[in-house]
Amino acid sequence: MFDVEVEKLTKCFGDFCAVDALTFNVEHGEIFGLLGPNGAGKSTLIRMLTTLVPPTSGTGRIFGFDIVHDANKVRQSIGVIPQAMTSDLDLTAEENMSIFAKLYSIPRDKRRRTIRELLKAVDLEQWADKPVKMFSGGMRRRLEIARGLVHEPKIFFLDEPTTGLDPVSRVAVWEMLSRLKRERDLTILVTTHYMDEADKLCDRIAIVDHGKLVALDSPLKLKASIPGKNILEVSFSEIPPGWENVLKALPEVAEVKGEDHVFRISSNNGPRTTTELLESARAAGVTVTSLSVQSTTLDDVFVHYTGHQLRDALQAPPASSSPFMLPHR
Amino acid sequence: MNRIWAIIERDLRRFRRSPTLIIVSMIMPLVQLVVLGNAFGGKIKNLKVGVVDQDHGVPAVKLKEMFQAVAANARTFDTIPYTDQATALRDLREGRINGVLNIPPNFSRETLAGASPRIALVEDNTDQFSATALEGTLNQLLVPYNSKSIQPRLTPNATLSIVEIYPYVPYIQFLLPGTIVLAIFVSAMIGGGIIYIDDKARGLHEGYLVTPIRKLELIMGFNLSGAIKAVIAGLVLVTCGSIIAGIPDPLNILRLARLLIVVMATALALISMMFLLMVRVNDPLVPRAIFGVLNTVLFFPSGAVYPTQSFPAWMKVITTVDPMTYAVHGFKELILKKTGLLAISYDIAYLLGFAVLTMAAATLLFRRTL
Ligand SMILES: Nc1ncnc2c1ncn2[C@@H]1O[C@H](COP(=O)(O)OP(=O)(O)O)[C@@H](O)[C@H]1O
Numbered sequence: 001m002f003d004v005e006v007e008k009l010t011k012c013f014g015d016f017c018a019v020d021a022l023t024f025n026v027e028h029g030e031i032f033g034l035l036g037p038n039g040a041g042k043s044t045l046i047r048m049l050t051t052l053v054p055p056t057s058g059t060g061r062i063f064g065f066d067i068v069h070d071a072n073k074v075r076q077s078i079g080v081i082p083q084a085m086t087s088d089l090d091l092t093a094e095e096n097m098s099i100f101a102k103l104y105s106i107p108r109d110k111r112r113r114t115i116r117e118l119l120k121a122v123d124l125e126q127w128a129d130k131p132v133k134m135f136s137g138g139m140r141r142r143l144e145i146a147r148g149l150v151h152e153p154k155i156f157f158l159d160e161p162t163t164g165l166d167p168v169s170r171v172a173v174w175e176m177l178s179r180l181k182r183e184r185d186l187t188i189l190v191t192t193h194y195m196d197e198a199d200k201l202c203d204r205i206a207i208v209d210h211g212k213l214v215a216l217d218s219p220l221k222l223k224a225s226i227p228g229k230n231i232l233e234v235s236f237s238e239i240p241p242g243w244e245n246v247l248k249a250l251p252e253v254a255e256v257k258g259e260d261h262v263f264r265i266s267s268n269n270g271p272r273t274t275t276e277l278l279e280s281a282r283a284a285g286v287t288v289t290s291l292s293v294q295s296t297t298l299d300d301v302f303v304h305y306t307g308h309q310l311r312d313a314l315q316a317p318p319a320s321s322s323p324f325m326l327p328h329r
Numbered sequence: 330m331n332r333i334w335a336i337i338e339r340d341l342r343r344f345r346r347s348p349t350l351i352i353v354s355m356i357m358p359l360v361q362l363v364v365l366g367n368a369f370g371g372k373i374k375n376l377k378v379g380v381v382d383q384d385h386g387v388p389a390v391k392l393k394e395m396f397q398a399v400a401a402n403a404r405t406f407d408t409i410p411y412t413d414q415a416t417a418l419r420d421l422r423e424g425r426i427n428g429v430l431n432i433p434p435n436f437s438r439e440t441l442a443g444a445s446p447r448i449a450l451v452e453d454n455t456d457q458f459s460a461t462a463l464e465g466t467l468n469q470l471l472v473p474y475n476s477k478s479i480q481p482r483l484t485p486n487a488t489l490s491i492v493e494i495y496p497y498v499p500y501i502q503f504l505l506p507g508t509i510v511l512a513i514f515v516s517a518m519i520g521g522g523i524i525y526i527d528d529k530a531r532g533l534h535e536g537y538l539v540t541p542i543r544k545l546e547l548i549m550g551f552n553l554s555g556a557i558k559a560v561i562a563g564l565v566l567v568t569c570g571s572i573i574a575g576i577p578d579p580l581n582i583l584r585l586a587r588l589l590i591v592v593m594a595t596a597l598a599l600i601s602m603m604f605l606l607m608v609r610v611n612d613p614l615v616p617r618a619i620f621g622v623l624n625t626v627l628f629f630p631s632g633a634v635y636p637t638q639s640f641p642a643w644m645k646v647i648t649t650v651d652p653m654t655y656a657v658h659g660f661k662e663l664i665l666k667k668t669g670l671l672a673i674s675y676d677i678a679y680l681l682g683f684a685v686l687t688m689a690a691a692t693l694l695f696r697r698t699l
């Protein structure tokens with residue numbers, strides 16, 4: 001049995017299906033990422049799995065409990081962080097937690113201890129008695145993560161936990177999640193539209209677009225599954241005449257763009273082009289002052305499988321680069 | 330039970346930390362009580378009446394003297410002598426005076442001949458209140474005038490003697506019951522309408538719905554916390570309002586205890602009604618938009634500001650179903666007439682019945698999903 005089993009799960013609003021016959025399973029102990037642009041149907045899927053929205057058709061099971069027929073058992077066993085920040089600004093961190101502990105019927109003597117423990121786990125223990133309106137976005141998110149764990153669920157649903165946070169807070173939230181997962185033996189199902197996050201933190205990723213599952217695998221395998229495509233950024237000490245044509249003639253090169261001493265080379269086979277480039281440079285007596293090769297990113301995977309860019313590339317993540325800077329001479 | 334209390338606890342803690350909205354819900358009715366209570370129902374004074382004497386005989390002069398006496402004492406009006414009627418009427422049209430009293434040329438002759446002479450009052454009836462006051466005063470004035478000149482008749486006039494069974498009730502006291510109801514309504518509107526929908530729109534309810542809380546626990550939590558806040562608003566108005574309006578012995582414990590019962594019944598009725606209205610609403614603009622309309626539609630037909638007997642038939646229909654009608658009536662009995670609960674058992678029964686019915690309907694419509 002899988003922790004989460006989703007079979008042909010569908011949610012339609014009128015003619016429009018926000019989630020269209022999704023099928024996948026989440027294994028115990030993994031961080032499972034749902035990656036997709038805004039409007040892909042991620043929140044709708046999470047809401048169905050957390051019993052907030054009844055599905056149009058298909059089934060979902062959490063620890064074997066049906067999300068429709070055993071809704072209350074599902075609710076008892078899951079922790080949920082909705083997309084919107086829902087902590088109460090006028091209440092303190094501890095009060096916010098305490099209300100939810102009561103909603104989960106945690107006995108009084110256990111309540112205080114659990115709350116203190118969790119606030120410590122998310123680095124908010126010294127803020128326990130402060131009203132949440134004094135908190136930054138990242139702190140609120142961490143509080144909500146603690147709140148979602150107050151009844152010690154074994155599976156944790158988070159809908160875009162880092163959207164709207166600054167880069168430092170985003171990293172902090174993810175590190176916290178990884179640690180909590182290890183310490184508490186959690187299975188995590190998380191949605192995001194940040195490619196880099198999904199890449200670094202998820203064990204497996206489901207790419208969702210227009211409500212459909214377009215790809216599902218580990219980030220590494222997803223990237224390996226598409227034809228290689230690398231960008232070489234290289235600069236030279238001096239440029240001999242006709243140098244650009246030499247570069248274009250290198251094997252597997254698709255495109256070359258030059259600007260002063262810097263060239264940007266698109267290659268279908270990064271390692272091969274790089275080797276040849278260095279040899280041509282030595283032969284021509286040209287010194288390479290810097291060189292970086294950017295490997296395939298999840299963006300490329302996304303474009304490959306969906307045929308379009310991630311539509312809201314507002315905060316386009318930096319390509320996960322593997323720079324090997326060559327020392328000067 | 331614990332879960333119901335968790336919902337209430339959250340709401341009340343929040344209310345304690347930022348009570349602004351609820352305080353507003355008490356201040357608005359208090360301001361209305363003070364301003365409306367003094368703006369309406371006072372004795373009208375110093376109306377300007379032009380007097381045109383076309384007669385100049387002794388009876389006419391006597392009449393004018395009586396007018397001037399009223400002007401000097403009761404001050405309902407001041408008299409302004411005019412020599413010709415045309416000027417007086419022009420000033421009336423142009424709003425410089427409120428009425429013209431015309432003593433016709435043959436007034437003295439007819440009076441002395443024992444006929445019934447007529448004097449004419451031309452009034453500015455665009456202002457009903459002033460016109461009525463003027464008519465009333467002049468009619469009263471003609472009674473002693475007549476009794477002096479006319480011998481007692483053989484056929485006695487039927488007279489109506491009026492017995493006032495309660496001490497004189499100033500308008501501000503008449504208004505107080507409605508004001509208490511208004512405070513409860515505003516609190517229900519803010520707590521059960523505006524804040525409720527804001528919370529829903531902000532996703533707070535989503536947070537509740539993923540926990541194992543049951544539908545009924547959620548409904549009870551929302552409504553009890555709303556009712557508690559409305560009761561607090563009502564009690565503040567009952568005490569502060571009674572003191573402001575000058576109700577004798579405003580802090581009588583027994584009466585306050587009885588009032589508390591009506592406050593609670595009213596709060597439950599209005600919160601349940603609000604919950605029914607809002608149960609399927611998601612847009613935070615909706616409660617704000619209907620606030621004014623709902624207030625007008627429920628408050629004025631309730632008899633809070635004017636006796637219901639004067640209403641047209643269609644408005645009496647609203648009056649009959651409007652829970653505020655029964656709340657206002659209940660408070661009126663307890664505050665102005667100092668009756669016991671038995672006298673208002675029907676009001677309390679209606680309010681509770683209304684609460685049960687609306688709550689049942691809302692529970693049927695309430696969805697434990699988004
Ligand atoms: N209650 C609803 N009624 C109609 N359409 C909805 C509703 N909820 C979501 N949608 C639509 O479903 C699509 C998916 O929304 P959502 O699941 O929120 O996407 P995501 O979380 O991936 O950004 C969107 O086009 C959205 O407009």
Ligand SMILES: [Mg+2]
Pocket residue numbers: 042043044083159160
């Ligand atoms: Mg979403």
